[in-house]
Amino acid sequence: MRTDGSAFNAQQHTLTEVRVDLPLSDTQRSTIYALSTPPGKAGVAVIRISGPDALNIWGAMVCHGSSASKGKRSTREPIPWKMYKCGIVHPASGDSLDDGLAVYFKAPRSFTTEDVVELHIHSGRAIISSVLTALSHLPFARHAEPGEFTRRAFKGGRLDLTQVEGLKDLINAETESQRRAALKAAGGITRVRFEQLRKEIIQCLALVEALIDFGEGEDIEEGTYDLARLRVQDLCRTLEAHLADSRRGEILRSGIRLAIFGPPNAGKSSLLNFLAQREAAIVTPIPGTTRDILELSLDIGGLPVLIADTAGIRQTEDVVESIGVERAEKLVQGADVSLCVLSLPEILQQRSAEQFEVTIPPAVSSLIGRDTFILLNKMDAVDLTHIPLDHLHTSIGTEQAWSVSLTTGECTHAFLDNFAQALQQRSVTFQACLSHTDHVHRFDLLQEHEAHREEPLITHARHRAHLEDALQFLRAFLDYSSADVVFAAEELRYAAQAVGKVSGTIDVEDILDAVFRDFCIGK
Numbered sequence: 001m002r003t004d005g006s007a008f009n010a011q012q013h014t015l016t017e018v019r020v021d022l023p024l025s026d027t028q029r030s031t032i033y034a035l036s037t038p039p040g041k042a043g044v045a046v047i048r049i050s051g052p053d054a055l056n057i058w059g060a061m062v063c064h065g066s067s068a069s070k071g072k073r074s075t076r077e078p079i080p081w082k083m084y085k086c087g088i089v090h091p092a093s094g095d096s097l098d099d100g101l102a103v104y105f106k107a108p109r110s111f112t113t114e115d116v117v118e119l120h121i122h123s124g125r126a127i128i129s130s131v132l133t134a135l136s137h138l139p140f141a142r143h144a145e146p147g148e149f150t151r152r153a154f155k156g157g158r159l160d161l162t163q164v165e166g167l168k169d170l171i172n173a174e175t176e177s178q179r180r181a182a183l184k185a186a187g188g189i190t191r192v193r194f195e196q197l198r199k200e201i202i203q204c205l206a207l208v209e210a211l212i213d214f215g216e217g218e219d220i221e222e223g224t225y226d227l228a229r230l231r232v233q234d235l236c237r238t239l240e241a242h243l244a245d246s247r248r249g250e251i252l253r254s255g256i257r258l259a260i261f262g263p264p265n266a267g268k269s270s271l272l273n274f275l276a277q278r279e280a281a282i283v284t285p286i287p288g289t290t291r292d293i294l295e296l297s298l299d300i301g302g303l304p305v306l307i308a309d310t311a312g313i314r315q316t317e318d319v320v321e322s323i324g325v326e327r328a329e330k331l332v333q334g335a336d337v338s339l340c341v342l343s344l345p346e347i348l349q350q351r352s353a354e355q356f357e358v359t360i361p362p363a364v365s366s367l368i369g370r371d372t373f374i375l376l377n378k379m380d381a382v383d384l385t386h387i388p389l390d391h392l393h394t395s396i397g398t399e400q401a402w403s404v405s406l407t408t409g410e411c412t413h414a415f416l417d418n419f420a421q422a423l424q425q426r427s428v429t430f431q432a433c434l435s436h437t438d439h440v441h442r443f444d445l446l447q448e449h450e451a452h453r454e455e456p457l458i459t460h461a462r463h464r465a466h467l468e469d470a471l472q473f474l475r476a477f478l479d480y481s482s483a484d485v486v487f488a489a490e491e492l493r494y495a496a497q498a499v500g501k502v503s504g505t506i507d508v509e510d511i512l513d514a515v516f517r518d519f520c521i522g523k
């Protein structure tokens with residue numbers, strides 16, 4: 001758990017994504033190459049070459065062993081998986097380009113399952129560019145498309161789609177919890193679990209098909225159809241449970257979506273800046289300063305949080321502001337967690353020394369539910385000497401409320417600690433994020449959420465869509481009577497196909513496209 005503000009790493013959330021479509025018809029036979037490390041000055045750059053001509057490229061550009069001292073290219077085939085200290089030369093002119101290391105991964109024991117050669121050279125723009133240009137002179141090799149190495153690994157059966165996604169997430173992981181989950185998916189755990197599900201559907205299908213072929217009674221035991229129905233009912237319940245997981249896996253992967261909302265001038269943008277530890281949002285005394293949604297991704301105690309500041313909610317004639325208000329309301333409704341910021345001097349009326357009343361504008365209070373977090377801000381601007389804070393907080397009627405002053409910093413540390421803890425509890429992903437050897441009170445949290453101990457199955461919206469389809473087909477199966485077994489069997493076949501799409505067991509080019517286009521070149 002964090003102890004001071006510095007544990008919050010803020011980073012601007014970028015919403016732009018570069019998407020490049022791959023040439024699907026590309027033949028497996030071409031040899032591809034690309035820089036696999038980030039471009040720029042560094043110790044080492046790795047250029048990866050994959051395909052049937054990888055060894056020819058080695059022959060054309062790598063000088064090692066006794067021939068290297070004479071500046072000649074090696075005629076002997078390299079021993080696979082062995083690093084060679086070598087010179088890299090231009091294939092046509094024989095000019096020396098760099099000294100480095102080279103290694104040959106013999107098919108199928110390579111990442112792509114094809115012959116792979118890696119050239120480890122010095123990382124500098126001119127060196128990298130000279131080696132890539134030299135490669136471009138070879139007629140049998142071409143530059144790789146984004147994600148093409150991984151795509152070949154998939155085609156070669158090295159990875160299934162859930163592992164490809166895991167690999168992509170691993171590269172993009174920014175928090176410890178994301179890294180751990182992605183590593184598991186890349187290792188194949190997700191694949192095994194979906195494959196198990198698909199097998200169970202196919203087993204039910206086998207029962208039903210036996211009935212179609214032989215009929216109940218003589219060859220097939222009585223009650224076989226009922227047995228299949230019972231199993232499908234079980235499967236439906238399993239799928240329903242996975243689908244009702246509060247998006248745990250997706251949250252873990254892409255972050256909890258936290259919406260900050262409230263009336264104008266309550267201090268919403270001040271809160272965002274406080275959490276981010278920098279002036280990310282504009283703060284002024286003018287109500288209606290924030291008009292559009294501003295998103296930041298923060299790391300709160302190892303938990304990824306996508307936090308959004310919104311326009312103050314009020315009736316307004318201003319066209320731009322009113323669009324902002326509409327967007328804010330939508331965002332709050334779609335968020336995983338929402339936090340309402342209220343200004344104490346605005347909402348607190350003191351009747352007498354100990355008697356008080358809290359009034360929240362209706363447009364705002366309609367968005368407050370029991371699980372909305374409340375931050376009562378500007379406590380420096382009111383006299384709270386006679387008002388017990390506990391009493392004040394419970395009077396709001398939500399589970400968790402805090403009073404702070406974002407200007408003076410009063411109570412903000414306690415709020416941060418509590419809030420981080422509450423978020424972790426709320427996200428329910430914590431047991432995947434926290435190690436069992438951690439702090440004692442985390443162990444208590446684990447006990448409390450016994451029901452959610454199991455790892456989330458769904459980590460991508462794509463998985464959810466396929467599982468929802470599968471559930472529809474299973475339900476459709478249950479709607480048929482035993483008189484319609486042929487139609488019923490068809491539903492089971494569709495259900496198995498839908499689950500198969502998750503791991504790519506079913507070869508569907510459009511899912512491939514969707515998965516691979518987010519990769520960068522050289523992966």
Ligand SMILES: Nc1nc2c(ncn2[C@@H]2O[C@H](COP(=O)(O)OP(=O)(O)OP(=O)(O)O)[C@@H](O)[C@H]2O)c(=O)[nH]1
Pocket residue numbers: 263264265266267268269270271282283284285286287288289290291310311312313377378379380381404405406407408
């Ligand atoms: N006295 C006092 N003023 C505060 C506090 N927090 C914020 N303010 C001031 O309140 C004003 C509004 O703050 P913002 O953060 O812009 O409020 P907002 O909710 O984002 O406002 P809109 O974007 O216009 O809806 C600014 O002048 C802040 O300096 C506080 O704790 N005490």
Ligand SMILES: [K+]
Pocket residue numbers: 264265283284285286287288289290
């Ligand atoms: K303001």
Ligand SMILES: [Mg+2]
Pocket residue numbers: 268269270281282283289290309310312
């Ligand atoms: Mg604001």
